[in-house]
Amino acid sequence: MGRLLIPQGYKTTKQRKAILQVLEENITPMHAEDIYLKLKEKGIDVSLSTIYRNLDMLQKQGLVVKAYMLNEDKARFGLSSKKNYLVCQECKKIVIIDNCPFEKFKEELIEVHGFDILGHSIEVYGICPECKEKLRNDQKPLEDSR
Amino acid sequence: MGRLLIPQGYKTTKQRKAILQVLEENITPMHAEDIYLKLKEKGIDVSLSTIYRNLDMLQKQGLVVKAYMLNEDKARFGLSSKKNYLVCQECKKIVIIDNCPFEKFKEELIEVHGFDILGHSIEVYGICPECKEKLRNDQKPLEDSR
């Protein structure tokens, strides 16, 4: 499906291809170690330093985005094609936001503040319908016991 | 001005007050070490672990927000009252966005995805008018030399 292009001037190694592959297969941006483990599962051994070095270069080339999620202290990496999303605080599920409301707002910002806008990131935290349901059920018993 | 309230059940120590004070005086969210140094400047010696412990507790109490900025690998901490902002990529200046466009959008998200929204963070990256001007001047000479 998606053409996973390795940027001009960089060699095509099996590690590099595998890393991009894993990133493409996951909706959720991953920790470096997640990638390491997913690859190991597949029987592909790639050292963590290689993973970090590749993510770094892919980020500089604009293919990968590095971000920290709320209440986490290690970076996550995802393909830059997958952008704004909702994060469920319970199950960490991610839902992509299709129509980013930001575009309209952008012009307003440029006008008011005179900034040239280079990019933005929006993260929204909440509870997904499934977890909401589950939480409801988990709490019922307690409420009943009086 | 701003009442810097130390949360119920926690003691009022000079370190705690000083940390909140520094946070209030700065528009830009700060690294733990920035706080440490600012305090030292003022002649107040507070150990880094105390700073981290306090920021942690203040965060849990909702007074402080912890966030990572684009291309940075250490956390920044700011009073939660100061929320969405524009960041200049050159000078790191921060401009607060007053009317967050997100509120309207929120309802749409709840409807479409069924998520309960707990919070959000918006960061916008760009170049502020001053830096834009400076960059323009720095580049002129080169363009002229043909």
Place this chain on the structure above:
DNA sequence: AAATATTTTGCAAATAAGTTGCATTTGAAT
């Protein structure tokens, strides 16, 4: 296809942000 040049890799060691255990000090309650 072999030879050469250049990247890339893995490993082990280094770095740096953030955390933790513990003895001591401090603020608050009596």
Place this chain on the structure above:
DNA sequence: ATTCAAATGCAACTTATTTGCAAAATATTT
């Protein structure tokens, strides 16, 4: 003033990420 829980500082620790370097892999040239 006394007492007790909470807070502090220090040093040691943990953990994510980075780096130097020799060996291996890819691309290029012949």
